[in-house]
Amino acid sequence: MSVKIKILVIALLICVVGVLSIYSSTYQKEGKLWQDIYQRQVFWIFLGILLFLLTSNFNYRGLWDWTYLLYGLAVLLLLLVVFLGIVRLGAQRWLRIVWFNFQPSEIVKLIMVVFLARYFSRKSVDNIDLKADKYGIFKGLIVPFIFTIIPVGLIIDQPDLGSGAIIIFLFVLMLYLGRVKLRHILVFLMVIFLLMPVSWNFLRDYQKDRIMVFLNPNIDPLGAGYTIIQSKIAIGSGGILGKGWLSGTQSQLHFLPESHTDFIFATFAEEWGFFGGVMLMLLYYLLIRQGIYIAECTHDHFGKLLAWGISMLLAVEVVVNLAMNMGFAPVVGLPLPLMSYGGSSVCVTFIALGILVNINKRRAVF
């Protein structure tokens, strides 16, 4: 079986499970809007598959040329959010495009991966060696950080601490994989660590609450701690075999907030139990493993680093979301790729998978 088919099959399996869970979590909710939500997700998945097929046939080397254009587009989109974005759930993260809402921070994550992959795979004209090996602290750390912090700052300001933190985390991973000197990375981590107490004061109150609640959910059981407690109850009450599809009381009776988006895993685990949960984790692991396999087989430095970046983006999103659902990570607004309801997330994930497949297709060229 070709890599392309493998990736598509795994992705679609996850999507099917996702649609089932979305259907279940909105099943008891009243109103046409809620009832139609799973249909819209199906539409986004079809759109995603289309984008997947397109990008898998589009030469990823084109991204090399368009990197700065894409970066500019990312910053532009984020600025548009600041001025034109619509406010939902207390945050300004969405752009209204004709008839749907688009969340630019999703695509910005992918663009930043492309940008950093390109930055760390530049070569000098007279030498085929990577420049990154010889970068000093300025070129190796400060310049890419400045490029990164601009969109990150805009995202955190939305406020979307989760996406911002993910990009910073990806930045560190790219430094590591892009062969920047370890001591530079350590310096960067030290600076971040030292800045933490200072940055506490710049956080919004609800963000402080969430971090406090992550440390101890019981300090505010009806407020910020509610979601984490309900999510743990939902997952835990599923037991070995789960309560059965459409029978999860936690999500069906609306005890669990955001049960069709960020907390879709809790909905799923409540109804499908431990076996279902482990099967889902296995699917995600196989998907990420495919990405890493492609990255390892690719000789083109840009392609290799891009494949790594995409795999890591997926891995970080999946791991952080699952950990958040189980109460191991603070509640940050991060979707579970391919499962959570949301067009932006689904489409961007399929585009990323398409790029992966394309890298795999072209690795023989180099």
Next chain:
Amino acid sequence: MRTKLATLALIPVFFLLVLGLLNLQLIKGDKYRKLSDKNCIRLIPQLGIRGRISDRNNFVIVDSILSYDVMILPREAGDIDQSLLRLSGILNTPVKDLKENFINNMVSASIPAAVAKNIDAKKAIALEELKIDFPGLVIQPNPIRHYRYGKLACHILGYLNEIDRWRLTKLEDYGYKTKDIVGFGGIEEKYDYYLRQEDGGLSVEVDRKGRFVRVLGFRPPKNGKNIQLTIDMGIQKIAEDVLGERKGSVIVMQPDTGAVLAMVSRPNFNPYIFIKRSEYLLSHVFNNPDAPLFNRSISGAYPPGSVFKAIVSSAGLETGKITLRTVSYCPGYLNVGNHRFNCWSTHGQQGIIDAIAHSCDVFFYRAGLSLGPQMIYEYAVKFGLAKPTGIDLPYEVGGFVPHPLWKKIYRFRNWFNGDTVNLSIGQGDLLVTPLQMTRMMAAFANKGKLATPYLVKAVEEKDISAMQQKITNLGLKAATIEYVRQGLREVVSDAHGTGNILGDLPVSVAGKTGTAEVDGKKSHAWFTGFFPYKDPKFVICVFLEYGGHGLESCILTKEIISRMYREGYIER
């Protein structure tokens, strides 16, 4: 090198996630399952109704009516002080009381707490209408006991109260819980298991906002079983009226079966105050030195005085120590050892029947001495003394009959003839309950059978009389019974009989008076007898605590019997 490390890092990360899932779903799964059920399952209680108590003619004595409790749901009430202030205006109750009730009853923000109990229907309706602009107000209908006859028969019935620690530890295994309302004393306590209702409930699934989703289960409430007593409220009322406010007890019983027709004890109490829960009235009852909650008919032990002579006579006749030919001369006293025991009068020549009729002490001093204390003790026990009669009421006491061994062990003294003399006229350490005396007298009425008194005739329409009647034959000679009966009849019919005052009643009464002397206080007045003489249908016992001479009891007995006659309870 770096990429290898990144690849390898992925496996432990996913492994940790699986471990997390394992921990939540398998190890802590049960705990979270319970929490999840608690989240969405609510129980709505459906109250059952406690069983009804009626008399032998099916007149209802106690049943349940709806009363209304005012409750406040703290979570929705907003400003509680403000709400209580408004309520106090409508209910005419001081805010302080409401506040105190609220604090005492408050359990959690999501459980309504009662602030006022048993408000009348009018106010309940008025409040119900105000509910729209009174958030968190709950009017809870609540079945409460309704005492149709007020204080009448209060000692038989007992009262209802919140279960106490002692009863809870005893009854926990039978499904009783804290805050349960249970019977205290009387039939309410003894038959609580039958009378007790079983509250049912609806278990419903609710969503996050507590809105109803669907019914998961329903258990219909079970009403308590109805109980029919042997009491005749007509006779009970006569007895209560006649006794008035005197301290003492009246018992009327069927001699053949042991069915109790009336049982009165004074002072009494109003069981309603335990529902009303007025602190003032309750403390009045609990702190009253005359102990109104105490049922003197079964829990009070007193010296019987001359009533006991009926037992001594039987013992003497049965053992042959006394015969019809036994004659004793009464000079008004008897010297035993170096102590002179007086008779209450000077009777001259007395046979057994005369001695009973005139209650001659000297005759019985001699009879007692010839029988000996052990024999008297044995006959006293035979007639049901020194142990509870076994009536179906709680807290019955057994009384006490002294004997030489007891005195040796507990008083460290020898038994003297003086003790025998005292015992043979029902004085000294002897203690009996009015019910024991009634039962003893019934044995003469029904010609030698000892019947166990009982109060409950039927449970939920099912007649249990056959099970309740426990009648043992005393195995006395017919002649013994006959001679004592004659003596008891002479008490009334003889011109000088101590109960002669009862002689002009339209029914022939037989019985025995008693004046039990108490050191330093007025004596207890007894009369216990049966009527009609030929074919007794009723045994009666009238006891007046510190009531004076036995004649006082005879006067009350006369009034009771004549009223019973007038009101048609006695066949003409």
